[in-house]
């Protein structure tokens with residue numbers, strides 16, 4: 001493998017492009033519309049949006065990366081993948097996937113799917129580069145090439161799939177019975193779903209396909225802190241980061257041992273997206 005000899009500049013500058021515009025997007029100006037008056041106590045409370053998610057879902061983690069980077073407070077609502085019971089309280093019940101973003105203080109605020117969620121966040125934060133050639137190229141790479149390789153690599157054996165579903169044990173809202181039933185039945189279902197994804201996408205060797213994708217990403221990380229080549233990540237950086245952040249602690253991440261530039265980029269991204277001092281609501 002060939003490494004670039006250029007020095008990388010570590011930039012951990014927090015995102016500064018906040019735009020609390022008066023009026024804002026309908027239902028979503030955090031200062032004005034997420035602040036609800038409690039008429040009985042006359043106290044003011046912030047109504048946070050709920051992100052309905054699966055912890056390991058790449059599309060949920062893309063949405064989370066954007067929420068975290070823009071310091072948008074939210075509640076993560078872990079959805080039971082067997083029953084999807086949590087989605088039944090949403091105003092629009094026709095959408096059966098995650099992620100969904102919805103602010104309970106506004107019935108009309110439901111955003112279905114990571115694309116709608118990301119578009120919405122970008123509307124509130126227009127300084128994030130989404131339209132340069134590089135941003136477009138790497139956002140497409142993340143969604144079209146990288147994300148579909150996740151489940152085939154995560155759930156290619158039943159035991160790896162079972163480990164991937166271990167996240168349920170850190171979900172306090174699930175009972176012990178729910179945790180084990182999700183881990184057992186969810187991991188079996190995902191193992192078979194992953195084989196279908198492989199068939200559909202003509203993937204014969206999922207690890208080789210992942211390495212091929214990582215090779216092209218690695219080659220682009222040459223001498224700059226981010227793919228954006230600026231001191232702030234662009235949408236492509238954020239989308240790739242979101243996909244990879246959901247894999248923390250899982251065996252599939254061992255593949256990154258061969259990609260020190262990607263590992264260093266992940267560390268820089270973590271510093272700007274979710275530094276220790278910033279805690280989401282949940």
Ligand SMILES: N[C@@H](CCC(=O)N[C@@H](CS)C(=O)NCC(=O)O)C(=O)O
Pocket residue numbers: 054057058059060081096097098099112113114115
């Ligand atoms: N295009 C959608 C794809 C979302 C998606 O496929 N979500 C999966 C989880 S990763 C899902 O909810 N599948 C349905 C299911 O679990 O039954 C997006 O970008 O949000």
